Amino acid sequence: MSERSSWTDVRDRRMAEPGAVAEYEAARLAFELGRAVRELREQRGWSQSRLAQGAGMTQSAVARFEAGGTVPTLHVLERLARALDVELAVGFTPKTPAA
Numbered sequence: 787m788s789e790r791s792s793w794t795d796v797r798d799r800r801m802a803e804p805g806a807v808a809e810y811e812a813a814r815l816a817f818e819l820g821r822a823v824r825e826l827r828e829q830r831g832w833s834q835s836r837l838a839q840g841a842g843m844t845q846s847a848v849a850r851f852e853a854g855g856t857v858p859t860l861h862v863l864e865r866l867a868r869a870l871d872v873e874l875a876v877g878f879t880p881k882t883p884a885a
Contacts, residue, residue, distance in 0.1 A: 817854030819863070824852040826870045840869030 800806055827837045834848040842865055850856050860876070867874035
């Protein structure tokens with residue numbers, strides 16, 4: 787009988803594969819952006835359909851975005867920001883403080 791791997795072992799092996807860290811970071815960013823848009827939409831009491839209409843998108847595209855299923859382009863982020871009446875701020879933050 788073969789030995790089962792723990793989730794940690796499987797994750798560590800996968801993260802050691804070429805490109806895995808970059809893909810993980812892209813997925814994390816997509817998820818965080820989707821969560822931020824969902825929170826803004828819900829604060830306004832809007833449905834996904836209402837946001838989609840304002841952004842010139844389909845409801846299913848908004849749902850995929852909010853779930854982190856797509857990595858958005860800047861154009862899509864600008865359309866969502868305009869529909870939500872917020873300013874889109876894109877920037878870079880150092881990973882570690884400078885010495």
